[in-house]
Amino acid sequence: MMSDASLEQSLKLLREEAGMVCHSASSHVIIVFGASGDLAKKKIYPTLWWLFRDKLLPSNTHFIGYSRSNLTVDNLRSNAMPYLNAKDSESTQLDEFFKRNSYVQGSYDKPEDFIRLNKFIVDNFSACSNRLFYLAIPPSQFISVATNLKAHCTAESDGLWNRLIVEKPFGKDLDSSEVLAKHLSSLFSEDQIYRIDHYLGKEMVQNVVVLRFANRVFSPLWNRDNIANVVVTFKENFGTEGRGGYFDEFGIIRDVMQNHLLQILCLIAMERPISMEANDIRDEKVKVLRCMRPLSLDDVVVGQYVADPENGKPGYLDDPTVPAGSITPTYAVAALYVDNERWQGVPFIVRAGKALNEKKCEVRIQFKDVIADILPSGAVHRNELVLRVQPNEAVYMKLMTKRPGMGFGAEETELDLTYNRRFTDLKLPDAYERLLLDVLVGSQINFVRTDELREAWRVFTPALHALESQRVAPHPYPYGVRNGPPQADEFMRRLGFTFSGQYFYPHGGSGAGPVKHNLFSAATIITSTMEVIVLRANDGRVIESFTGVSADSTIDDLKQLFAQRQPKYYPDRQSFRKEKTARSLPGNSKLGELAGSAKSLSVYFKDLGPQIGWTTVFVAEYTGPLIVYLLFYLRPAIVYGPEAGKAPMHWIVKAAAACWIGHYAKRLLETVFVHRFSHGTMPWRNLFKNCSYYWGFAAFVAYFVNHPLYTAPADSQAIAALVTFVFCQLGNLSCHVALRNLRPPGTRVRKIPRPTANPFTWLFGLVSCPNYTYEFGSWLSFTVATQCLPAGLFTLAGAYQMTVWALGKHRNYRREFASDYPRGRRAIFPFVL
Numbered sequence: 001m002m003s004d005a006s007l008e009q010s011l012k013l014l015r016e017e018a019g020m021v022c023h024s025a026s027s028h029v030i031i032v033f034g035a036s037g038d039l040a041k042k043k044i045y046p047t048l049w050w051l052f053r054d055k056l057l058p059s060n061t062h063f064i065g066y067s068r069s070n071l072t073v074d075n076l077r078s079n080a081m082p083y084l085n086a087k088d089s090e091s092t093q094l095d096e097f098f099k100r101n102s103y104v105q106g107s108y109d110k111p112e113d114f115i116r117l118n119k120f121i122v123d124n125f126s127a128c129s130n131r132l133f134y135l136a137i138p139p140s141q142f143i144s145v146a147t148n149l150k151a152h153c154t155a156e157s158d159g160l161w162n163r164l165i166v167e168k169p170f171g172k173d174l175d176s177s178e179v180l181a182k183h184l185s186s187l188f189s190e191d192q193i194y195r196i197d198h199y200l201g202k203e204m205v206q207n208v209v210v211l212r213f214a215n216r217v218f219s220p221l222w223n224r225d226n227i228a229n230v231v232v233t234f235k236e237n238f239g240t241e242g243r244g245g246y247f248d249e250f251g252i253i254r255d256v257m258q259n260h261l262l263q264i265l266c267l268i269a270m271e272r273p274i275s276m277e278a279n280d281i282r283d284e285k286v287k288v289l290r291c292m293r294p295l296s297l298d299d300v301v302v303g304q305y306v307a308d309p310e311n312g313k314p315g316y317l318d319d320p321t322v323p324a325g326s327i328t329p330t331y332a333v334a335a336l337y338v339d340n341e342r343w344q345g346v347p348f349i350v351r352a353g354k355a356l357n358e359k360k361c362e363v364r365i366q367f368k369d370v371i372a373d374i375l376p377s378g379a380v381h382r383n384e385l386v387l388r389v390q391p392n393e394a395v396y397m398k399l400m401t402k403r404p405g406m407g408f409g410a411e412e413t414e415l416d417l418t419y420n421r422r423f424t425d426l427k428l429p430d431a432y433e434r435l436l437l438d439v440l441v442g443s444q445i446n447f448v449r450t451d452e453l454r455e456a457w458r459v460f461t462p463a464l465h466a467l468e469s470q471r472v473a474p475h476p477y478p479y480g481v482r483n484g485p486p487q488a489d490e491f492m493r494r495l496g497f498t499f500s501g502q503y504f505y506p507h508g509g510s511g512a513g514p515v516k517h518n519l520f521s522a523a524t525i526i527t528s529t530m531e532v533i534v535l536r537a538n539d540g541r542v543i544e545s546f547t548g549v550s551a552d553s554t555i556d557d558l559k560q561l562f563a564q565r566q567p568k569y570y571p572d573r574q575s576f577r578k579e580k581t582a583r584s585l586p587g588n589s590k591l592g593e594l595a596g597s598a599k600s601l602s603v604y605f606k607d608l609g610p611q612i613g614w615t616t617v618f619v620a621e622y623t624g625p626l627i628v629y630l631l632f633y634l635r636p637a638i639v640y641g642p643e644a645g646k647a648p649m650h651w652i653v654k655a656a657a658a659c660w661i662g663h664y665a666k667r668l669l670e671t672v673f674v675h676r677f678s679h680g681t682m683p684w685r686n687l688f689k690n691c692s693y694y695w696g697f698a699a700f701v702a703y704f705v706n707h708p709l710y711t712a713p714a715d716s717q718a719i720a721a722l723v724t725f726v727f728c729q730l731g732n733l734s735c736h737v738a739l740r741n742l743r744p745p746g747t748r749v750r751k752i753p754r755p756t757a758n759p760f761t762w763l764f765g766l767v768s769c770p771n772y773t774y775e776f777g778s779w780l781s782f783t784v785a786t787q788c789l790p791a792g793l794f795t796l797a798g799a800y801q802m803t804v805w806a807l808g809k810h811r812n813y814r815r816e817f818a819s820d821y822p823r824g825r826r827a828i829f830p831f832v833l
């Protein structure tokens with residue numbers, strides 16, 4: 001632990017580094033306006049405590065909380081306690097810290113309250129103290145508090161300073177910010193005002209200047225000739241959750257983008273400053289901003305999160321603190337352009353979102369494609385330099401290297417500087433700690449200057465006003481997705497951001513874990529192995545990766561491998577796709593072919609849920625109608641009363657029963673002996689759905705056809721219809737046999753179905769699914785033969801469902817067989833549909 005004297009000495013050094021004159025005050029008083037608030041308890045008091053605990057504050061420093069609520073120091077302490085991270089062993093020091101705290105209750109607009117506050121400071125801590133006013137209050141109160149402070153509460157003697165920390169939002173647009181800025185500058189000089197943007201206090205943000213200007217290697221690359229785009233990302237994996245009142249007034253662009261992300265962007269884009277002096281750095285940032293085009297509505301996509309019932313997560317509008325029908329964006333991605341010689345034409349893509357899949361902030365500099373690539377097309381991916389601001393600070397460069405071993409294949413790897421591995425046992429100070437210390441030593445280097453702020457609003461105000469005046473509805477996105485609404489990825493693609501999805505980081509996303517390099521043996525290279533990365537379809541996260549997989553393996557093999565790692569997902573439950581929402585890849589697709597010339601393949605995994613065999617489902621579906629119908633037919637007394645069994649039965653009722661039973665018996669036999677299913681299983685829920693449909697309709701139709709009061713139509717009508725029924729049944733059977741013959745046993749081969757020697761199959765010349773056409777014909781005939789309305793309804797329901805299936809199958813055939821597929825065919829009804 002450092003002695004007080006050496007700490008004072010180091011503070012003196014810090015002050016000197018910052019170029020400030022040493023103060024001669026006997027004490028310092030830090031006055032926190034808004035002491036009852038959220039920021040105070042979560043950030044300001046914890047920061048003051050950590051600085052105090054680590055003896056980084058000048059020895060005679062005192063703290064005063066000020067707000068309208070009737071509070072005591074004990075209240076302040078208990079409010080902040082969960083955020084202080086104080087150890088049991090630090091309890092004496094903690095008591096000491098709170099002994100230096102006091103609380104003054106007062107308004108934000110009455111001069112007498114500020115006079116009272118001034119008297120409190122003078123009486124308790126002498127008139128000879130430097131004063132640091134921290135305005136952790138809503139912006140609506142800034143002006144009255146600043147005015148009253150200036151008039152009644154500042155230290156007046158020579159050699160003393162008064163400094164004002166202002167928390168964002170610094171206005172809502174260019175005009176409101178100008179009003180605020182003018183007012184503040186009429187009261188305090190620029191060097192007294194500290195506009196805090198806590199992202200400027202983060203380690204990796206501060207690192208940008210050093211990384212850029214202390215490394216020769218980056219200088220020649222840092223321009224439009226080499227950089228394709230820069231992406232600055234801010235993501236949070238939680239929503240507004242109770243903070244909707246504040247957030248709804250501002251939205252994500254004002255909350256995060258116009259300040260934190262724009263500040264990072266400026267550091268990335270600025271020219272080399274003349275020195276590390278605060279004003280030299282800020283001059284360069286202002287120049288970048290002045291070269292920036294105002295953001296237009298065409299260059300921004302906004303989103304708002306909606307509930308994700310699967311995870312039980314609420315939507316933005318479900319937050320009780322959010323006004324109903326709000327169109328405030330909780331996600332935004334924007335393209336900003338710096339029109340100068342260095343950056344002309346390079347999109348700076350800034351994106352920020354709440355309720356996404358993860359919490360992270362990073363800068364990704366994507367370099368242009370290599371020129372005159374000598375490796376196979378698609379094998380080489382763009383270099384990227386990534387600065388991960390949080391979590392787990394890192395700088396890494398994604399680059400191509402030769403795949404170790406024999407051959408000249410290229411592989412995407414990285415130069416990796418993960419802070420917690422390179423600097424073990426490192427404890428980085430919190431952003432607020434650095435910034436408060438900066439204020440104490442009078443360094444403005446990490447604070448926002450008035451002209452910077454003005455330019456930042458100039459860039460964003462047109463788009464903000466347009467969004468509001470045109471009431472642009474944000475695109476919805478479910479809570480927890482990777483990148484806001486789907487339009488966001490599309491927008492980034494249009495701007496030239498490319499994602500190959502082939503990069504694999506061996507230590508996992510967080511950068512932790514053992515280093516295990518996968519060296520391929522010569523033998524495996526000769527038989528061509530590859531890497532397969534499995535991403536979860538709903539959020540795009542990597543969930544498994546397999547190295548050394550033979551390129552000849554199929555999706556079915558991958559399913560086996562995946563099931564070995566994650567036994568819950570047995571192969572039938574798995575679906576792998578090339579894109580998140582694409583169709584399942586066929587089991588026989590070769591992984592090597594799917595990867596093309598690349599040595600790595602990314603596939604999306606979707607859990608199809610618990611499965612049940614098709615045969616089981618079909619048997620259950622068709623047995624029901626047989627039993628149910630026979631019950632009504634053979635035991636009418638049970639259903640309609642004892643008299644029912646005695647009445648003579650019309651021959652049409654008997655014929656209808658024969659048709660019904662014959663049809664379902666045929667279906668059962670086909671299920672067992674004819675069909676060759678491409679998929680062995682389906683989700684088990686389908687069992688209940690399908691059974692209810694078939695069993696329910698069987699009871700409905702049987703009840704009316706077998707009813708003692710049933711009235712039969714004319715014999716001639718019934719006979720004609722029954723003959724048609726039998727004809728259609730034979731047609732249906734013939735089509736099933738023809739379809740089965742297309743597929744050799746035990747395979748999933750798919751071919752174009754065509755008419756065979758059997759005339760019943762000639763309908764394949766006109767429609768893709770003649771089996772459905774015949775099925776429909778059967779039930780239409782049954783309806784005509786029985787002249788019974790429930791049978792008609794059953795026919796209509798079946799026709800609707802089969803049309804939907806037929807259209808889907810027809811589409812798939814055309815997609816799969818493209819120009820080979822016979823042109824004039826319809827889906828189910830010849831010449832019509």
Ligand SMILES: NC(=O)C1=CN([C@@H]2O[C@H](COP(=O)(O)OP(=O)(O)OC[C@H]3O[C@@H](n4cnc5c(N)ncnc54)[C@H](OP(=O)(O)O)[C@@H]3O)[C@@H](O)[C@H]2O)C=CC1
Nearest residue numbers: 394396414416417418482483499503505508509510511540
């Ligand atoms: N030192 C370290 O700790 C290192 C860690 N890694 C880790 O390795 C992993 C992969 O690295 P990296 O390539 O940087 O990151 P990712 O592959 O996660 O993402 C690369 C970029 O592509 C975007 N992206 C991701 N999925 C898609 C998609 N389906 N469609 C369009 N764009 C997409 C990402 O957006 P979005 O951000 O929205 O996902 C991001 O901008 C990361 O988790 C990284 O943290 C890598 C190297 C070093």
Ligand SMILES: O=C1O[C@H](COP(=O)(O)O)[C@@H](O)[C@H](O)[C@H]1O
Nearest residue numbers: 198199236255256260361390431
């Ligand atoms: O300024 C803000 O920043 C926080 C995120 O800060 P971090 O240091 O935790 O990354 C954000 O949640 C908040 O909405 C915003 O006002």
